[in-house]
Amino acid sequence: MPPDDKRTMGLRERKKAKTMAAVQMHALRLFRELGYNATTVEQIAEAAEISPSTFFRYFPTKEDVLLKDNYDPVLVDAFEAQPSDLNPLQAMRGAMVSAIANMSADELATMRERNQLIMTVPELRAAALNNLTQTMQLIAELAAKRTGREPDDAAVRTFAGAVIGVNISMRNIRMRTSLNCWTKR
């Protein structure tokens, strides 16, 4: 499933993908310039030349315009590509290292900016943490498959929780490194 195969992807879907990307781009720019709270959905819609109603058709909430990403499948692939004699913790470590190593400098920079914005704006941070519970479930399933246990197994879920928690604590370190706050409301 290639992300944007222009042959198989009718004009409709291509246009949709394009406006979606445009909206996200303008949103990120406006958030940077005005602050997250001070930027209204109306402004984003106007910048991207769509109507506010269309904005909410693409993104159920204002937060989602920043939060929608595709890191989970990348992590899954990297995890399953790890040698099968590694235990879940070793495999998770290897997966994260290789996933980061495979990103371009540009992607890393964008990720950093996005993460900083997310961790400094309370609403965004809350929504992002909420999303992490899905990732936790995903990690539980990966660990379950690798160990032959059930995803509901207490040890499996504890492992997934610990991984997520450590992940959060790492993001927090980055947050505290730079103190400028983006909310200017």
Added chain:
Amino acid sequence: MPPDDKRTMGLRERKKAKTMAAVQMHALRLFRELGYNATTVEQIAEAAEISPSTFFRYFPTKEDVLLKDNYDPVLVDAFEAQPSDLNPLQAMRGAMVSAIANMSADELATMRERNQLIMTVPELRAAALNNLTQTMQLIAELAAKRTGREPDDAAVRTFAGAVIGVNISMRNIRMRTSLNCWTKR
């Protein structure tokens, strides 16, 4: 510092504490009866016989009416009461076990109901997770004190993150046990 010493606590503060408790009680009842989203702040205010503006004076957001609790100081006390030859993980385990053992059946039941409501309503879950980052910082400070390291130490923060993550995963298990959803909107 006794919670409600009627001698030292002038009429003003006593009244404030009473209306605050009343608002929380009515809110929880209405959430149970109507669902979280279907209950408006106006309804809660009317039930508690205050004006909507007063509601927001007590609770900055609708979520806070459910989320405000005092578990952190309890955990701190229990942690610091653990024998000093235990390592942070052992001490944390002992602290949590003793904190739960010291709760009455009523308190436990209320906590369960509250937790279930929180984990099944997305907005509440997001806000609750957000609050957990403060608890994470707290745990980092406790672990730092016990080990003689700094709270910013990578190992200390990783420990705190893992504790929080496992905590989240435990709540999720409870959530999945009962499937009825409180949002009836």
Added chain:
DNA sequence: TTATAATTTGACAGTAACTATCAAAAGACA
């Protein structure tokens, strides 16, 4: 190419969570 069906869009009208302000009411204290 043209007609028709399916999808996407924009305009409009609403709801509800918040915010700011300011005068009135209630508690504190002399």
Added chain:
DNA sequence: TGTCTTTTGATAGTTACTGTCAAATTATAA
């Protein structure tokens, strides 16, 4: 009692978000 401070309620916003429906756009078949 009288005055000073704190708390409250009323009022009027702003903004995120929802629902509906007709117009515009794209896909499909004749």
